[in-house]
Amino acid sequence: MMLISFWRWIARKIFSFFGEIGSMTVLLYQMVENTRYVYRDRRLIVDQMQKVGVLSLPLVSVISVFTGAVSSWQAAYQLRGVMGGLPMDFLGAGVSAAILIELSPVLAGIVVAGRVGASIAAELGTMQVTEQIDALETLAIDPVRYLAAPRFVAGWTMLPILVIYADFIAHAGAYVVASFFLGIPSATFFNSVQNNFSLQNLFSGLIKALFFGGGTALVGCSIGFRTTGGAEGVGKATIKAFVFSSAFILIADYLLAMILF
Amino acid sequence: MIHILHVKKSFQGKSVLKDVELAIHDGETLVIVGQSGCGKTVLLKSIIRLVQPDAGKIIVDGEEITQMDRNNLFRIRKKFGMLFQGAALFDSMTVEENMALALIEHTDFSPREIRNRVQDKLEVVGLRGIENKKPAELSGGMKKRVGLARALIMDPQFVLFDEPTTGLDPIMADNINNLILETHRKLNITSIVVTHDMVSAFKIGDRIAMLHEGEIVFQGSPSEFRQSEKRVVKQFVEGKENIS
Numbered sequence: 001m002m003l004i005s006f007w008r009w010i011a012r013k014i015f016s017f018f019g020e021i022g023s024m025t026v027l028l029y030q031m032v033e034n035t036r037y038v039y040r041d042r043r044l045i046v047d048q049m050q051k052v053g054v055l056s057l058p059l060v061s062v063i064s065v066f067t068g069a070v071s072s073w074q075a076a077y078q079l080r081g082v083m084g085g086l087p088m089d090f091l092g093a094g095v096s097a098a099i100l101i102e103l104s105p106v107l108a109g110i111v112v113a114g115r116v117g118a119s120i121a122a123e124l125g126t127m128q129v130t131e132q133i134d135a136l137e138t139l140a141i142d143p144v145r146y147l148a149a150p151r152f153v154a155g156w157t158m159l160p161i162l163v164i165y166a167d168f169i170a171h172a173g174a175y176v177v178a179s180f181f182l183g184i185p186s187a188t189f190f191n192s193v194q195n196n197f198s199l200q201n202l203f204s205g206l207i208k209a210l211f212f213g214g215g216t217a218l219v220g221c222s223i224g225f226r227t228t229g230g231a232e233g234v235g236k237a238t239i240k241a242f243v244f245s246s247a248f249i250l251i252a253d254y255l256l257a258m259i260l261f
Numbered sequence: 262m263i264h265i266l267h268v269k270k271s272f273q274g275k276s277v278l279k280d281v282e283l284a285i286h287d288g289e290t291l292v293i294v295g296q297s298g299c300g301k302t303v304l305l306k307s308i309i310r311l312v313q314p315d316a317g318k319i320i321v322d323g324e325e326i327t328q329m330d331r332n333n334l335f336r337i338r339k340k341f342g343m344l345f346q347g348a349a350l351f352d353s354m355t356v357e358e359n360m361a362l363a364l365i366e367h368t369d370f371s372p373r374e375i376r377n378r379v380q381d382k383l384e385v386v387g388l389r390g391i392e393n394k395k396p397a398e399l400s401g402g403m404k405k406r407v408g409l410a411r412a413l414i415m416d417p418q419f420v421l422f423d424e425p426t427t428g429l430d431p432i433m434a435d436n437i438n439n440l441i442l443e444t445h446r447k448l449n450i451t452s453i454v455v456t457h458d459m460v461s462a463f464k465i466g467d468r469i470a471m472l473h474e475g476e477i478v479f480q481g482s483p484s485e486f487r488q489s490e491k492r493v494v495k496q497f498v499e500g501k502e503n504i505s
Contacts, residue, residue, distance in 0.1 A: 126352070134311050135349040138342070139363040139415075140335040 020244075024222045027148065031218070034142070034149035041150055048154035052116050052213075056162060059111050064166040067103050068173025071095045076182045088184050092192030095174045100201040104166040105159075106253055109212035112159055113245035117216040120151055121241030124224025125234040133225070148221040152214060159213025160206045167205070204260040211256060212249045219245040262287050263308060263419070263451075268317035270303055277303050278314070279475030285419075290445055290452040292466035294459070294497060299472050301455040302346070305421050308453065309341050310334060321419075339367060342412030343421040346428075348404035350396040350411070356383070357392035360411045367415065382410040385447070386440055402433035409440060413448065420444075422454040426461045438464045459498065463487075471497065 038045065075095050079086045124147060127133050136143045171193070178184040220241045227237040263285040270278040277300040285291050295301050306312040308319060310326055319326050321337055329337065350359050360379045364370050370378065383389050386406040396404060405425060412420055425441065426434035438461050445452050445465075456462055462469055463483045470480040473493050479486065487498055496502065 130347055130352075131345045131349040132351055134306070135343070135345060135351070135411075137311055138309060138338060139366070139411075140338040141362070141366055142331070142335070 020222070023226065024218055027144065027222045027225070028218055030144045031149045031152045031221070034145040035153060037145055037149065038153060041145070044146070044150040045153050048150045049158050051119075052112065052151075052154045052217075053158035053162060056108075056112060056115055056158075057165070059115060060108050060162050060166050061169055063107050063111055064104065064169035065173035067107055068095070068099060068170030068175075069177045071098055071103065071170070072174040072177040072182070076178070076184075088178075088182070089188055089192050091178060091182075091184060092174075092189040093196035095178075096171065096193045096197065097201055099170045099174070100167055100205045101257075102205075102253070104163045104170055105205045105208040105212060106249060108162045108166045109159065109209065109216065109249040109253075110246055112155070112162065112213065113216045113219075113249060114242055116155070117220040117245040118238045118242040120217060120220030121224040121227070122234055122238040124148075124221060125227030125237040128225060128227045129230050129233060143225070148217075148225070151221055152217045155217030156210050156214035159216075160209040163205055163209040167202075200260075204256075207260065208253060208256050211252050215248045215252060216245040219248060262322065263453075264318070264320040265304075265308070266318040266320070268304070268307060268314045268319065270300070270307065270312060270314050276475055278307070281317070281472070281475070281477055283470055283477055283480070285451060285453055287451050288449060289467045290441070290454065290465055292454045292456060292462040292469045293472055294455075294457060294462050294469060295472035296497075297457060300475060301457075301472055302423055304472060305423055305453065305455045308421060309338055309343065339415060340418045341421060342415065342417035342419070344405065344408045344412045344423065344425055346424040348396070348408035350399075350404055350407060352396055355393050355395055356388075356399075356407050359396070359407065360414050363411075363415050378414065382413050383407075385413065385444060386410045402429055402436065405429065405437055406440065409437075409444070413444060413450075416448070417450060419451045419453065422452065422456075424456055424458075425454060426456065426458045431460075434458065434461065435464075437461075441465050459500070 072091065072095050075091050076088065079088060079091060124133070127147070133143050133147075136146060175186070175189055178189045179186055223237050223241045223244065227233050229236070265281055265283040268278055268281040269276070281304060293301050293304065303312050307314050308321075310319070310329075314327055317327070321340065324333075324337060326334060326337055350356075351362070354362070357376070357379050360382060361375045364375045364378060379392065380389060383391065386409050388403060388406050388410065391399070391403070391407075396407070399407065422441065425437050429437065441452065441454070442465055444450065452465075454461075454465060466483050468480060469483055469486040470477050471486075471494055472478070479489055479491055479494050481489070486494060489495065489498075
């Protein structure tokens with residue numbers, strides 16, 4: 001009896017997962033369709049860009065500077081000890097590649113998933129349970145056009161910009177640690193970064209950011225629109241949006257790495 | 262005129278509307294009464310397809326809306342205004358922005374014309390001068406009145422009221438009833454009111470319909486409703502669970 005209940009539970013979860021994917025695909029289609037109103041809705045989009053981009057800057061700055069700093073410290077440890085005393089000339093190159101390809105896009109993506117994806121789900125979820133979405137429909141305004149499409153456009157345009165910013169800040173953090181704590185001359189660090197810089201590394205990070213930003217907004221909107229159950233439902237939707245978008249970022253990161261490299 | 266024909270709706274296997282037939286005539290105020298949870302709001306939302314019926318037809322001014330595409334549905338919805346139970350004002354906007362939204366979206370009015378229209382409608386509900394307040398700064402009664410002003414902003418042909426007096430004190434409830442009567446008289450709109458407040462139903466209704474167990478079990482004038490011998494109607498009129 002217990003076993004049957006367990007399998008039923010598994011089956012329900014699988015159906016529910018594919019249900020989620022199905023609704024997200026439909027919403028993605030509707031949002032892309034509504035991007036034709038970009039000029040008309042420019043004020044809504046700029047407003048969302050400010051929320052996704054400008055307001056994420058402090059958190060992205062803190063995370064990036066420490067990511068760069070710890071990368072530098074750990075790279076030095078690996079070069080000195082574990083790899084049997086390789087020259088520090090490689091430190092800048094290694095840290096820079098890690099920042100451009102993985103650290104900035106993934107960490108900025110997760111910051112946006114936590115700060116923006118969850119807040120989109122909470123905002124739209126609250127609007128759903130308080131009938132504000134119904135009110136929009138009654139006013140003959142399409143909620144996908146008015147609420148979801150601007151958030152989607154803001155997500156996929158602002159995350160690459162945040163990633164470029166995070167790249168700079170993380171490099172600065174790495175340089176400070178390399179120069180002031182590890183005694184690596186500035187010229188050695190920057191020559192190493194410059195000589196091994198590749199556009200492919202930079203653009204692969206930005207392509208990832210496009211997917212992560214759009215995906216986070218999509219997940220937040222989809223979960224927000226389907227929120228039920230009052231305040232408790234909004235709380236659950238917020239957590240679900242963060243979990244789903246973080247998982248999406250990590251899975252998409254792996255798949256994109258396989259495609260891009 | 263609105264015709265509701267054999268409308269059915271179930272949620273997760275539970276039948277809420279079994280076979281609803283109702284006609285709403287132009288210019289009248291129809292009050293739909295029924296016990297809490299009997300499906301009144303579902304029926305009201307079905308009229309503008311905020312809820313999609315499982316079966317049946319809803320015909321608004323000769324156009325069947327249950328299978329209509331979204332563009333045409335939005336065209337039909339412009340004929341409607343709706344006052345929601347909790348007012349459903351947009352939290353992030355001021356009162357003026359709440360009311361101006363439909364005008365900005367659907368008209369070519371200048372900012373001055375929009376402002377004038379907003380002030381006119383706020384005056385209709387007796388709330389001039391609160392344009393810059395956010396919904397969180399308003400009392401329950403004020404929210405309902407702003408919700409009514411927003412519902413009237415596009416000069417709709419039909420206005421739907423979902424429990425307009427629920428959660429209000431008797432004086433504020435009477436104030437809202439008077440507003441419904443006044444707007445009905447001044448603007449000559451067709452009103453459909455869902456409520457379980459019989460004081461309100463008798464005061465504002467030209468006709469009362471009762472929804473019970475998914476079907477309309479009574480429709481008639483308020484005096485016919487009072488005099489009805491049907492058990493469920495008598496229970497409602499007398500406000501007693503057990504009647505002789």
